[in-house]
Amino acid sequence: MHELAVCQALVSQVVEIAQQNVAQGVAVITLRIGALSGVEPALLISAFPLAAAGTVAADAQLVIEPQPVRVHCQTCNADTEATPNRLLCGMCGDYHTQLISGDELLLANLELTTN
Amino acid sequence: MCDSCGCNVTPGNQHLAYKPVKAGTSAVTVLKKLLAHNDDQAAHNRSHFDTRGILTINLMSSPGSGKTALLEATIDALKDEFRLAVIEGDLETENDAARIRARGVPAYQITTGSACHLDAHMVHEALHHLDLSEVDILFVENVGNLVCPASFDLGQHRNVTLLSVTEGDDKPAKYPVMFRAADVVVLSKIDLLAMLDDFDPARAEQCLRQLASTVPLLQLSARKGQGMTAWYDWLRNELAAQRARVLAGQTVKPYIQSDGLKLHTHAEVS
Numbered sequence: 001m002h003e004l005a006v007c008q009a010l011v012s013q014v015v016e017i018a019q020q021n022v023a024q025g026v027a028v029i030t031l032r033i034g035a036l037s038g039v040e041p042a043l044l045i046s047a048f049p050l051a052a053a054g055t056v057a058a059d060a061q062l063v064i065e066p067q068p069v070r071v072h073c074q075t076c077n078a079d080t081e082a083t084p085n086r087l088l089c090g091m092c093g094d095y096h097t098q099l100i101s102g103d104e105l106l107l108a109n110l111e112l113t114t115n
Numbered sequence: 116m117c118d119s120c121g122c123n124v125t126p127g128n129q130h131l132a133y134k135p136v137k138a139g140t141s142a143v144t145v146l147k148k149l150l151a152h153n154d155d156q157a158a159h160n161r162s163h164f165d166t167r168g169i170l171t172i173n174l175m176s177s178p179g180s181g182k183t184a185l186l187e188a189t190i191d192a193l194k195d196e197f198r199l200a201v202i203e204g205d206l207e208t209e210n211d212a213a214r215i216r217a218r219g220v221p222a223y224q225i226t227t228g229s230a231c232h233l234d235a236h237m238v239h240e241a242l243h244h245l246d247l248s249e250v251d252i253l254f255v256e257n258v259g260n261l262v263c264p265a266s267f268d269l270g271q272h273r274n275v276t277l278l279s280v281t282e283g284d285d286k287p288a289k290y291p292v293m294f295r296a297a298d299v300v301v302l303s304k305i306d307l308l309a310m311l312d313d314f315d316p317a318r319a320e321q322c323l324r325q326l327a328s329t330v331p332l333l334q335l336s337a338r339k340g341q342g343m344t345a346w347y348d349w350l351r352n353e354l355a356a357q358r359a360r361v362l363a364g365q366t367v368k369p370y371i372q373s374d375g376l377k378l379h380t381h382a383e384v385s
Contacts, residue, residue, distance in 0.1 A: 002231060002232055002262075002263035002266060002267075005230070005232075005234070006149055006150065006266070009149055009150055009151075009152055009153065010149050012152065013145070013147060013149070013151065013152070017143060017145060021141070021143060023141075027140050031149070036291065036292055036295065037266070037292070038262070038263070038265050038266035038292040039149075039266065071327065084291045084292075085287070085288040085289070085291040085322075085325060085326065086288075086325050087291075087295075087325065087326050087327035088325060088327070095324045095325065095327050095328075095329075096327070096329065097327040098327070099327070105148060105149045105150065105266075106146060106147065106148060106149065107145045107146070107147050107148075107149055108144070108145065108146060109142055109143060109144045109145055109146075110142070110143045110145060111140045111141070111142050111143075112140060112141050112142075112143060113139060113140050114139065114140065114141050115139055
């Protein structure tokens with residue numbers, strides 16, 4: 001359960017950005033998270049209120065955009081969908097692939113209340 | 116990359132940047148890694164290591180798969196060849212650090228309380244308790260856990276993930292994030308294979324390859340001294356490669372954290 005530590009890192013980044021923009025509050029926080037990031041969105045959402053309590057982000061809505069797991073095949077050059085524990089090329093089945101999406105752990109954007 | 120002038124807005128993420136918002140609110144595009152603070156500290160740790168020509172290895176596995184036993188055997192074999200040091204991570208006790216010190220190598224124990232992983236800040240704090248000018252290879256033995264440690268860069272150059280044959284041979288399929296992070300996978304306790312009819316090393320390797328991992332899979336028994344030469348040679352090669360990088364003013368992160376990112380649409384992310 002390292003999601004609380006991830007949430008604390010998220011909240012400190014959000015608070016910093018809110019201060020830079022002289023915001024009164026944070027309405028929406030949008031994250032992009034892939035299944036291979038090692039972070040579970042449902043746990044992140046349940047940990048968020050604990051980490052955000054008492055901060056400018058306390059009332060923010062946390063929106064998570066899941067990112068698909070996709071691989072690029074070095075053998076046949078195809079880009080295909082994959083699953084977290086089967087990262088083989090969907091065209092030729094080779095395992096010499098590179099992940100092109102699916103390990104994201106990103107703070108994408110914020111909606112700040114500025115009045 | 117600059118976060119204020121908008122130069123990190125690319126065709127791939129533009130829709131995030133210019134989303135219409137309600138009156139009284141403003142949208143800010145961030146596109147920053149959530150663990151950027153940890154990653155900054157990790158980069159700082161890595162530069163400490165590089166300045167002194169140290170190779171730092173992060174050992175990860177389930178509890179009880181033989182990380183400390185592997186270190187004990189490695190110390191006995193290599194302590195006259197290289198200067199070694201160990202940072203131990205556990206929830207409680209000094210037991211593992213005591214085992215290392217008993218072999219004549221400096222060790223610092225991090226006790227995390229209830230935290231399930233080490234992070235870059237804990238490792239930095241530990242570095243102040245070790246004399247880094249006297250070290251060629253620094254081992255960091257992470258908290259025994261196949262989940263959380265994979266998400267935190269500590270500043271290490273290489274990740275080693277152990278899988279003992281008393282566990283399931285499908286562990287790489289069950290914990291893909293951890294096994295994808297490995298620069299080498301060590302199949303430990305192979306002296307017990309004869310007594311176990313349900314662990315197939317070929318199936319373990321198949322599960323690993325299905326994660327698109329091409330890294331070496333070393334089969335060994337630290338207690339019985341089987342297969343250890345390949346492990347020592349891997350360490351020697353990695354230290355030589357690290358020394359060559361240091362001379363060239365370069366550094367390296369574990370394979371997973373650098374390679375492949377080049378192909379990502381968010382490669383410009385800070």
